[in-house]
Amino acid sequence: MPLSDMKPCFSDNAVKVLEKRYLHKNDEGVVDETPSQLLWRVANFVAEAEEAWGNDPKTIAAEFYDMMARLLFLPNSPTLMNAGTKLGQLSACFVLPVGDSMEEIFDTLKATALVHKSGGGTGFNFSRIRPSGDRVRSTSGVASGPVSFMELFNDATEVVKQGGMRRGANMGILEVSHPNVIDFIKAKTTRGRLTNFNISVAMTDEFMKAVKENADWELRNPRSGEVTSTVRAAEVFDLLVDSAWASGDPGLVFLDRINEGNPTPHVGRIDSTNPCGEQPLLPYESCNLGSVNLVRFLNSEGNFDWEKLGKVIDLAVRFLDDVIDKNHYPLPIIGEKTRQNRKVGLGIM
DSSP: OOSOOOOOOOOHHHHHHIIIIISOBOTTSOBOOOHHHHHHHHHHHHHGGGGGGTOOHHHHHHHHHHHHHTTSEEEOHHHHHHTTSSSOOOOOEEEOOOOSSHHHHHHHHHHHHHHHHTTOEEEEEOTTSOOTTOEETTTTEEOOOHHHHHHHHHHHHHHSEETTTEEOOEEEEEETTSTTHHHHHHGGGSTTSSTTEEEEEEEOHHHHHHHHTTOEEEEEOTTTOOEEEEEEHHHHHHHHHHHHHHHSOOEEEEHHHHHHTOSOTTTOOOOEEOTTSSOEEOTTOEEEEEEEOGGGGBOTTSOBOHHHHHHHHHHHHHHHHHHHHHOOOSSHHHHHHHHHHOOEEEEEO
16 A cells, blocks of 8 residues: 555646656556556556565655656666566666677567567667678679668657657667768758667777877778778868767767766777667666656745755665666677676656
8 A cells, every 4th residue: 555645746747748648557558556556556666676685665665756757766667667567667768779680680680679569769879780782692782881771770669669668769870980981970950860869979089199190090990900092171160060070960979089988898899879879788778767856856935955956866766776676688698798787877857
């Protein structure tokens, strides 16, 4: 039984969104859950992880419920949608590796569909795929290049709605030394292309130095390591700026800097982020997110309650860490990698 009778502070507008996207529906598609029941479903399911530490799950669930009902904190959408359901997938952010063989690419495409089906978003680095026009020894044909395979992932995302609730989202990254980086930079200047992708060019310290010095920059085939052509680094950068002005993409991702701060370099190198770019992840890692609502920490005099914020941060991180143990991951390897590093993301709203 609930240990708190706090009524959720949702506005009428928020309740409409909950009814459309978040509240549980029966087999006929009719909502059979109230906002309060949703929060109890989430709080009870996540708090079950506390039993392993000798804590009373019901007591912790009441704290989780109260924190959410007062809108001090809310977790990411998959947790609200899936906690305590048969699906049980609670993370929003995933990174999947993309290999160069047809088998590897389509294995990743299948994994992507499973992640999107469960409500998650995916990030990829397509830099291992050989450039367009390169020889394919097994078929005596030529490769179509990473951008064409991104179109395939984009189309699959369009077909598979995230959890039946929202469109899937992707991050596509290509390293600045890839022979197809020019096509990649210009990809979204064509209206309607790669609409389910944010794209970013993976920059290096070496490239930025070449831009500053107006030096040449070598593009290399990732399959063979051979130099395919030489371009002016500053011209590539100018094209990137023009494309970003025209379409909003691509962005820049500084992988050298990210890996300087990688807390587990012995586990692997980070080469991609989640779709929104705020969470770098190792291949096959996932991350669950939550947000603290800063407005709710203002008292009646308009002063900010820092002590209250500290307590909510502690409880919110505890909640997110419990999610890692209760999560039903789309693939076993994702669960394995996530539990090894236990990444969580707590932001503000």
